Amino acid sequence: MTISDTTSPPLATADGSASAPDQAWTARLWGVLAVLCLVLFLDGLDVSMVGVALPSIGTELGLETTSLQWIVNGYVLGFGGLLLLGGRTADLLGRRKVFLVALTVFAIASLVGGLVDNGTLLIVSRFVKGLAAAFTAPTAMSILTTTFKEGPARNRALSIFSVFGASGYSSGLILGGLLTSAGWRWTFLMPVPFAIIALVGGVLLIPRDRPADSGGHDLVGAATLVAGMLLAVYTVVSAPARGWTAPLTLASFALAAALLVTFVAVERRIAHPLVRLGILKVGAIVRANLSIIALFGSYLSFQFMMTIFLQSGLGWSPLQMAMALLPAGLIVAVVSPFVGRLVDRFGSPRMIMAAIGSLSAGYLWFLFVGSDQPSYVVAIAPSVILLGFGFAFGFTSIMAQATAGVADSEQGLASGLVQTSMQVGAALVLALTTALVTGGSHAAGAAAVSFDQFRPGLVLVTGVALVGLAITVSPLLRRRGKYTAVPVVNRA
Structure with missing residues (x-):
């Protein structure tokens, strides 16, 4: 079941094909979107906010670095490991049911994490929370893509959806610093009331849907x-x-x-x-999944390096570091609502190319201009601004391409697939970056204080973005060559 109201004739997409009719945005439709956006905001908030609190957690619970890393990695393990199953389960059992159950588990795990006094229990609660997010994230995306018709309505909804995801990542750095100063437990407890609000809203607003007819x-x-x-x-x-x-x-x-x-x-x-492998034969979907690895993997790894460099290398406080990276989040918040219209006009492939091109330029700029004492205005700010535009253009465009043309019965699968690529790809790129930055040290970042120590990681991140750019550009070049080629005529 979808909430729809057709009000206009079919529109033309950037390539001239007909798209689905536009859709009236009722109060209930806005309510459903608000619930989904709040859940995505909490997912992004959790990833970035908890990282700031790790030193305080280690001091109070007596955890070493090897144990502390699993507070983050436990969440990544559960989240990335079950995303694909989570998306397909939503198709098979019903999106609304899976979403509400998983959101309940997410809220309970958050509460437990803020109350425990044992490091092992804290890590377990993080793993369970990651498992819950593996079901809420793709299910929220599939609810969105089945509620909003493919075309302008869906692109607009994805643009708004992206704002909240990016805002969660960016505001989590600042909120993490503020809440940790009051006590690290607040970084775990703060999401609980908001998860409850989203749960109540989901019960009241999200329409019931039918499970898929087969595949169970x-x-x-x-x-x-x-x-x-x-x-x-x-x-x-x-x-x-x-x-x-x-x-x-x-x-x-x-x-x-x-x-x-x-x-x-x-x-x-x-x-x-369980998973129809034929979906991987669609070139646009495969390219979208590879593009999200380039986008999110490089972005997350660059943010990781900047966090260590600014604090350990330059001696900045967590709040100063967060404010330095904040422009990227603000750009995403301002620009993302308009990206859907740009996708309608230019098409998702061109927008993805612009996005990853902007990211690549940002990494290249910092790689060649950065130094042990970089000027914020000259070296850091331009990179952060370019990354902000890259993420703003890319996230919405990739999600639109990854779910376009997919039947409602497989929207959970398509959503789970692209988010699995995002999380697992980012984990792989971040792990490789960490190994390069630390030079094989077991204590990540312990000795990383000079710009030269980050250079190998920056080269890797830049290379990942450039490979993603090449993957995006190649079909556009082939298409242009196909339509502009002129046959050779023998005039002899």
């Missing part, structure tokens, strides 16, 4: 997918500390690959697969 009898596929994804994400986030060539790391990668290969084999033969 693939227990072997579900088991191999969950085991393979969890092991893959675990290996990626633990490899920097253990060593990329350590026997256990290599064995974990091999086992994860074997499980995922088994999953693919099962999906190709079973009558009702």
Whole structure:
């Protein structure tokens, strides 16, 4: 079931094809969007806010660096490991039901995390919270894409959705600093009342929907997918500390690959697969998933390096560091509401190309202009501004392309796929960046105080963005060559 009201004839997209009719935005429609945006805001807030509180948590609970990292990585493990299953489960069991149950678990895990006095229990609560987010994030996206018709309405909704996601990441840095000064537990407790508000709003506003007609009898596929994804994400986030060539790391990668290969084999033969692999044959969807890795993986890794460099290298306070990076979040908040119109006019491929081009320019600028004592106005601010525009243009455009043309019964799958690419890809790029920046040190960032120590990581981040740019540009160049080629006529 979708909330829709057709008010205008079909519109033309940038490539001249007809799009779905526009849609009237009723009060209930705005309410559904507000609930979904609040949940995405909480997801982004949680990732960035907790990182600021880690030193205080370690001091009070007596946790070493190796244990502290799992407060972050435990969330990433649960989130990235089950995203694809979470999206498909929403299709099979019903989006509304899965969303509300997962949001309830998210709120309870947040409350427990703020009350426990044991490091192990805190890490477990973070893992459970990540599991819940693995169901709320793709389900929220699939509710949005099935509630808003493909075309201008969906692009506009995705633009607003992106504002709240980026605002969560950017405001989490500042709120984390303020709340940690009052007590680190507040960084865990603060999301609880907002999650409850979203839960009540979801019960009242989100329409009931029908589960998919098929695909619910693939227990072997579900088991191999969950085991393979969890092991893959675990290996990626633990490899920097253990060593990329350590026997256990290599064995974990091999086992994860074997499980995922088994999953693919099962999906190709079973009558009702958990995941229809044919969705990966759509070039635009594959490029969208690769683009989100380039976008989010490079952005998150650059933010990680800047956080260490500004605090450990330049001696800035957490609040000063947050304010230095804040312009990127503000640009996203201001620009994102208009990106949907730009996608309607120019098409998502061109917008993605502009986005990753802007990111690449920002990384290249800081790579060549940065120094041990960089000028904020000359070196840092231009990069931050370029990254802000890149993220603002890219997130909405990629999400629109990743879900375009997909049937309602598979919107959860498409949403889970692109968000899995985003989280797992970002974890991989961040793990590689961490290894390069720390030079193999087990204590991430412990010795990173000079700009030269960050240069290998900056080269990697820039390379990831440039590869993403090449993937985005190549089909546009092929298309232009196809339409502009002039046959050679033999005039002899």
